[in-house]
Amino acid sequence: MAYIEVKDLVRVYRMGDVEVRALRGLNMSVREGELISVMGPSGSGKTTLLNILGGLDRSTAGEAKVGDVDVTFLDRRQLVMYRRRVVGHIFQTLNLVPTLSAAENIALPMIVNQVPKRDRQSRIDELLETVQLTDRRKHKPDELSGGEQQRVAIAAALANDPPIILADEPTGELDSETSQVIVDFLVQINKKYNKTTILVTHNPIVAAATERILRIDDGVIKAAYTPAELESGAEGRTVSYVDQMRQRIKKLNAELKDLDEKFRKGAVTGDEYVEERLRLKAAIRGLEDEVHRHGG
Ligand SMILES: Nc1ncnc2c1ncn2[C@@H]1O[C@H](COP(=O)(O)OP(=O)(O)OP(=O)(O)O)[C@@H](O)[C@H]1O
Ligand SMILES: [Mg+2]
DSSP, X not given: OEEEEEEEEEEEEEETTEEEEEEEEEEEEEETTOEEEEEOOTTSSHHHHHHHHTTSSOOSEEEEEETTEEGGGOOHHHHHXXXXXXXXXXXXXXXXXXXXXXXXXXXXXXXXXXXXXXXXXXXXXXXXXXXXXXXXXTOOGGGSOHHHHHHHHHHHHHTTOOSEEEEESTTTTSOHHHHHHHHHHHHHHHHHHOOEEEEEOSOHHHHTTSSEEEEEETTEEEEEEOHHHHHHTTTSSOOOHHHHHHHHHHHHHHXXXXXXXXXXXXXXXXXXXXHHHHHHHHHHHHHHHHHHHTTO
16 A cells, blocks of 8 residues: 655745756655665755655645645644654754764654653663664764764654654765665664655665665656666666676675675684685775776
């Protein structure tokens, strides 16, 4: 069943005489509990789409149904309630309150929702456990790594148990290994709590961890594919050199994971493990450098 159903969504920004058509009649639907990614060039309308679905921006025309409400019909007050109860929004730039600890940042959305203190406490403990930061609860954002800050942001987004999670390039500022960790958490949370999740990303490796990938271009969804189709280039686009390298990086990372698993099970000796791991790491680093050289 479609949980999110967007029809002919239009968003026009007017800046003086200039009109920017950020969304030009966008259609998409997302099943309940599904985890999808949205990929597309800069300026194609990804953030605009997420902000409308998240109740942070208004559409110019069209429909955007989330559950049984159409967000385009909500008035200001209803939008405030919608933002507090229905969506958990995770942003690219870390948006934690710098003066508050990890636990306090997670408490904040619950305080806004008037959750009693004793319920907040147990929820904070549970969420810190989920993102594996129990031992960092008293740390302020600048006392946490980028990846840890993003995990706190994920926990804060989950605080009020919203049915949908919107993540706008949550790994944008993180290195590839840390990105993988963040995506693994999002996948795990999607499965464990059945959160319908939309993940915006530029990173094909991140997108490959989702069930379905939507390509947005010029404010409309142009295509949808599975991770396997994305990888084989079956979406009809010729896969660029950079994309090919990214796919190889992804394969090597999978090999790395397998290797770690084999070592844990005792299927390879310590020496073999170290040697093979160094080889894979060096190959990945070489490819990543190449991607960077080509502006990826
Ligand atoms: N508040 C605004 N006022 C005017 N124009 C805007 C506004 N927000 C976005 N736009 C324009 O709408 C278009 C889509 O922007 P949007 O932020 O949705 O792109 P995006 O796909 O998220 O890009 P990126 O990958 O760079 O984050 C862009 O041309 C942008 O300049
Ligand atoms: Mg954006």
